[in-house]
Amino acid sequence: MGIAIVGISEVPTKKDPSRTRWDILLDVCKGAVRDAGIDKDDVHAVISPNPMAQPDMANDMALGKVPEVLGLKGCRDIAVTNAGGASNTNCLRISESLIESGQAKFILIPHTTVQSDIPVADLINFFATAPLDKQWEYPYGVTFNGSMGLITNRYMYETGATAEEMAAVTASLREWGSLDPNSIFYGKKCSVEDVLNSRMISSPLRAKECNLLADGGGALVVTSHEIAKEFNKAVYKLGHGTRFMSATPFMRDDLFHRKAYKESSQDALKAAGLSIEDMDIRQIYGAYPYTQCSALEGYGAIKEGHGAAAWAEGRCGPGGDLPCTTMGDATGRGHTGSGVSMAFYIETVRQLRGEAGERQVKNAEHALLTTSGGSVMNTCTTVFGRSSR
Amino acid sequence: MSEYKKPLPVIQPYSQAFWDATKDGKFLIQHCNSCDSNIFYPRRDCPECWSNDLDWIEAEGKGKVFSFSITHEGVEPMFQEDLPIVLAWVDLPEGPRVNTNIINCDPEDVEIGMEVEVVYVKATDDVTIPYFQPVGV
Numbered sequence: 001m002g003i004a005i006v007g008i009s010e011v012p013t014k015k016d017p018s019r020t021r022w023d024i025l026l027d028v029c030k031g032a033v034r035d036a037g038i039d040k041d042d043v044h045a046v047i048s049p050n051p052m053a054q055p056d057m058a059n060d061m062a063l064g065k066v067p068e069v070l071g072l073k074g075c076r077d078i079a080v081t082n083a084g085g086a087s088n089t090n091c092l093r094i095s096e097s098l099i100e101s102g103q104a105k106f107i108l109i110p111h112t113t114v115q116s117d118i119p120v121a122d123l124i125n126f127f128a129t130a131p132l133d134k135q136w137e138y139p140y141g142v143t144f145n146g147s148m149g150l151i152t153n154r155y156m157y158e159t160g161a162t163a164e165e166m167a168a169v170t171a172s173l174r175e176w177g178s179l180d181p182n183s184i185f186y187g188k189k190c191s192v193e194d195v196l197n198s199r200m201i202s203s204p205l206r207a208k209e210c211n212l213l214a215d216g217g218g219a220l221v222v223t224s225h226e227i228a229k230e231f232n233k234a235v236y237k238l239g240h241g242t243r244f245m246s247a248t249p250f251m252r253d254d255l256f257h258r259k260a261y262k263e264s265s266q267d268a269l270k271a272a273g274l275s276i277e278d279m280d281i282r283q284i285y286g287a288y289p290y291t292q293c294s295a296l297e298g299y300g301a302i303k304e305g306h307g308a309a310a311w312a313e314g315r316c317g318p319g320g321d322l323p324c325t326t327m328g329d330a331t332g333r334g335h336t337g338s339g340v341s342m343a344f345y346i347e348t349v350r351q352l353r354g355e356a357g358e359r360q361v362k363n364a365e366h367a368l369l370t371t372s373g374g375s376v377m378n379t380c381t382t383v384f385g386r387s388s389r
Numbered sequence: 390m391s392e393y394k395k396p397l398p399v400i401q402p403y404s405q406a407f408w409d410a411t412k413d414g415k416f417l418i419q420h421c422n423s424c425d426s427n428i429f430y431p432r433r434d435c436p437e438c439w440s441n442d443l444d445w446i447e448a449e450g451k452g453k454v455f456s457f458s459i460t461h462e463g464v465e466p467m468f469q470e471d472l473p474i475v476l477a478w479v480d481l482p483e484g485p486r487v488n489t490n491i492i493n494c495d496p497e498d499v500e501i502g503m504e505v506e507v508v509y510v511k512a513t514d515d516v517t518i519p520y521f522q523p524v525g526v
Contacts, residue, residue, distance in 0.1 A: 121466055138398075140474075143463055145463050148476075153456050154456035203458050
């Protein structure tokens with residue numbers, strides 16, 4: 001039982017409106033199917049993350065254009081999931097149920113996002129209104145950055161994390177991103193001073209700690225553990241756990257998600273028969289720096305309140321003893337809507353295949369990956385491994 | 390009065406009483422007669438026990454800043470002239486935490502733990518929005 005990822009493909013994250021949504025989509029679908037080495041007609045289902053803020057593409061995907069345009073003659077089923085940044089996680093979970101019940105052997109999970117052709121005010125409006133409450137937050141000028149600034153300020157107040165330590169998180173994420181040809185920041189490092197000298201957006205968050213919206217896309221091909229054994233480059237999903245907190249941040253008791261990170265990771269690790277110490281990499285999709293700290297605390301990898309210090313000591317960046325978030329998260333990669341988590345899954349596969357280039361964590365066998373959707377409404381934690389248990 | 394350009398709260402049937410009260414300078418929260426919970430934001434049913442036997446009680450209108458964030462940029466055009474905007478979460482002595490803005494003070498003076506009180510600003514004839522300000526402004 002269980003699923004494995006046997007094909008991946010990705011286009012570089014950048015701002016380039018001449019590269020259309022369909023260009024990206026077709027390239028990553030063909031790329032992932034070819035990477036898997038299967039025939040296009042072996043794809044039994046297409047399960048897609050909803051392309052946020054792009055209503056035309058969302059309709060195309062929801063109503064079946066992807067298998068039709070690609071001529072996937074073996075396609076039996078399609079579905080779109082929408083859980084914001086956790087959409088891809090739900091695609092994997094639907095795929096797992098179709099594969100385990102024998103309804104599909106190979107499933108394609110494609111993502112595409114182009115935001116560079118959308119006016120900035122519309123993007124701010126989308127990211128302010130999609131996850132935020134129209135009655136109790138939006139009339140007060142809450143933005144996504146503002147909402148995360150509120151949590152970050154309280155995190156720093158409770159833990160004593162300094163501005164320098166918090167800035168070190170972004171500097172490390174950018175260091176990972178600078179080593180990634182698919183990052184918008186490829187070759188562009190950013191020091192702690194650069195972060196601290198950038199404009200204040202929503203205190204304590206400065207410009208370099210907020211997300212640069214960009215275009216991108218990626219795709220996965222998944223199959224069963226049994227079939228995956230015939231593939232050289234399979235990466236196996238070994239366990240999963242999810243915890244929901246709340247839609248609206250000010251309603252949340254578990255404000256830094258430590259309990260949710262703890263419980264979801266414990267579920268995932270238990271199913272995999274592994275412990276947090278067995279994890280060679282921790283991939284944390286939180287889109288804002290505090291999550292990179294509180295996740296480590298929740299996992300039990302770092303003592304509560306000391307997450308930012310671990311980043312400041314260089315432990316989580318390239319060459320550190322606790323490598324985390326090797327694709328740089330949204331702040332080190334560029335934010336591609338529902339696609340950041342796709343980039344996380346692809347990066348995890350690359351690391352466990354040993355194909356992560358300059359970012360490669362030596363002998364990586366196991367990785368823990370957490371995604372979140374909305375205003376961090378949930379933590380969805382998965383354990384992946386190079387072999388099937 | 391000039392035309393109000395910012396987004397008005399999208400009022401629901403079960404929150405109408407809250408917005409009616411703000412026009413009279415009252416900050417209401419819901420109270421569940423079945424399980425004694427104080428509830429914010431207003432809902433049709435109690436989220437603790439699902440009873441629909443809900444009453445309104447008037448909050449004292451005081452609170453403490455749990456967290457805040459000063460937004461300097463990155464807002465939609467209609468909020469531009471309000472910058473910097475002090476976003477805040479305020480804990481009410483009645484229990485609930487509310488999302489608001491701290492107004493009528495220098496943003497740099499806002500601190501976590503600061504005592505604040507509600508202040509009402511008329512947006513339109515139909516809607517008055519509650520904000521908070523430092524106690525004793």
